[in-house]
Amino acid sequence: MIESVEEGEIVITFMIAFGLASIMLCAGMIIRTKVSFISRMLVPASVIAGVLGLIVMNTGLITSVDAQMYVDIVTFLFTVTFISIGLTRNPKSKSSNSVGKSIAKGSIGLGFLWNLIYALTPAVGAIIIIGIGGFFGMNPVYGLLIPFAFTQGPGQSATFGSIMEQQYGIANAATVGVTFAALGFLLCFLVGVPLARYGIKRGLAKNMGSSKIEDFVERGYYVKDEKRNTLGNETMFSGNIDTMTFHFAIIGLCFLLALGMSEIVSFIPGVGSTFSGMLFIYGMLAGYLVKFIMKKWRIDNMLDNTFQSKITGWSTDYLIVASFMAVPFSVIGKWMIPIITVTIVVMLLSVIICIYFGQRMGGENDFERTIGLYGTVTGTVPSGIALVRIIDPSLRTSTAVELGLMNLPMVASFVTVSTIMAIASGALSMSLGILLLLAPIPIYLIVLKVFKVWGAKTYDFRSESGSEVERLKRATAE
Template sequence: MESTFHGVMAFALLASMLLLGSILRNRIALFRSSLAPASIIGGLLGFILLSLGLIPGFTADDFQALTFHFFTLSFMSLCLTGKSKNASLSGGSVVRGGLWLTFIWTISLGLQGVIGYLVIVGYDAVTGSDVSAWLGAIVTHGFTQGPGQALTYGGIWEQQYGIENAAQVGMIYASLGFLVAFLIGVPVAKKFIRSGLNANKASNIGEDFKSGFYKDEPAPTCGTMVSHPANLDSLGYHIGLLGIAYLITYVWLSFIQTQVEGIAFGGINLSVLFSFNMFFVHGLGVCVLMRMVIDRLGLSHRVDDETLKRITGSSVDFMVVGTLMSIQFAVLYELLTPIMLVTVVVTIATLIGCLLLGRLSGALGRERALTAFGCCCGSTGTGLLLLRMMDADFSTSVPKELAFFNLAIVFTNFHILFFFAPLVPSLGGSMYMLVFGGTALVFLAGIPLLMMRRSAAAITPSLRVKESLS
């Protein structure tokens, strides 16, 4: 049985780093004041211990698979979760607000890729180096999309197109994205709150927030029991739902791979789009369909959304720790200068873009700007964590807008996420710029239309008031 313990101990190490991170956040004043999440603290601690060889028998490679699957679980559990019912402070139409978040994210996805590509091209021209420009382009999958997609697409680029270290560099960008999201996002949120610029005035950075733990009372509840514990524990029941989704996705991919093997469309090998590296994309679709069936059959009472949210949140925490512990110090050291150049330029461009476009979105613009920055530097979970600082009990409409955004970006970026991203190195520089840069420009050109809709939405209520008085 001894041989079965290695993978389990890797998971135990992730859990231990999370616990240590939460204790350090609670005990060290610097971490409390910075509001650094336990996952970031624990992940950095794990990275340092691995780099110094202080965790014998384990390397960064041992945590890549766990990171991939926790990322997949976070997305699948999110798609199984029903619609939010809590939103008392409205910034207008949830759809319109969600479209603002969607446009910002889509612009960021294209723009970050183009910036990363051009920075490496410029770096090579100035220094005479021979760093692959695709190692700059993958920054958008690490920043705007997160570690799962960086690992997914980077792995495909390595295996299919020979881009050395693409997956590892993507993971490094994802880790740096999480760091800058909090190093920059938290101070911006603090400034908004202290200036009274957030809509939810009940939000404040209290002692519970700083310490990372709730006091004995009052503490929020953590979901509702669906199944009787004498039959099946409710948490186990919800994990079972995700297990079914995982099995369906696995069977589907195993079947479809045999059907598309050797088939090319427009010179593109279709097997790339149906590889297990793309598991999260197909799993997302399976969970959306499962939730539709559950709702149509009137069985939504058999699914507790709060429990699924806890699974999503826990998966994100484990994913962040795993991402940081998956970094290979040798690769980071070798490519440190170009990686940091890309990170700095992309971070500045993303921050400026999110703040400007968020302000244009009208009411709750600052909440949207901060949420979008978190999403464009880490993941939806990062955006949600930053939003929680300004809207502690999620009483604004932005959380519902974020739920709409998660679905909308699949459609607005379908061509990139499902088709071009896995095939990027085969496109060539010009076509890459056309696809990614063109997508950003198209949606940037659509911003005035959203502003017109905002104006119309603001005028309509005043007309109704006039009509009621006449």
């Protein structure tokens, strides 16, 4: 009886959390519509809602739900998002083989660029605090938390910060970590949204249809009788089972398959515990598997591609809001200047690296990759996908899939994690540790060259007419 009461309370708490996030989304939509500056900047309602939720959750007015519930919601929706991506058919191309090669190439490129930034930023963070931290009584070891926060989000920054606190006696490490994460989320959208908007104006967002920003894009919704996209087609007779019910049933099936895959992987000696935690990867693989089986049975038409992409959008919107509301924004006042300094410098480095290499990955969706990578290295994969949706609303490119699969080459970052923890434990000196953090970067650059994801420009931010490739095509046609 006691257990059932507790379970009931958890369900009620979950629904309250869901309701609060929904209120924030409604408020975000109103603000997006009524505040002209925000409308012109194309800030998604989910981002506005997330910022509102962040403020509300940290006022102390909400006592029925804590940040941990939103952490759990983020974990759940993260997996659902990638299941839905896996169930969505690949974009049409001349050959499915070319699509696979493009996805593999993009995933490797994005993954190793993420590794590069992951290795560079802790060294930069430590060096900055060595330079100015002494004036504020801040140990350089806190600068090592920046990659967990910026490239992995509040969950990982809190986890590794807690390890530093409990095992190595580094006070307030978790608080500093989540502070970095919150600031990273804000800069993700404060910088990423204008970059996306700038690219739309330059004609780089091919899936927007036009370089002109239409009224409904800026407004954020359609008015009566305005031309709009469909939500998809019915695939089921509603007297039997509703089309939406069927799609979510398949997602539930894939979720259980993902849990099974994760459990099997956990038995692998040595690395099992690490790899089993990547539930979203198994979710996407389960989606691919189910889609493959349905295709073999010739029933894949039961899944409508357009409607499936809308489910991906639904889960991403709530995921962004929950990610903000999961951050306890308690900040150590006397360290704010070094924290903000590290944050701004790392953001600038991230922008430079993402734009420079993003222009040279050699794919038709390089602009989408650039925006998605920036969102990922300053927040999480879902925040990267949220930015991509600004320029590719229906996720017609393979960028979202690549952002999921990039987690496989990201395994190489284990070297950086080991180095950071060795410095935090005192096993490595700070100076030697910084050198070891920077050591893998030349290897990552070589990998980018070998896999041909560092070549000539495919687009140029300075060009009004879009990419060099597109200009050549037009010139040839004329």
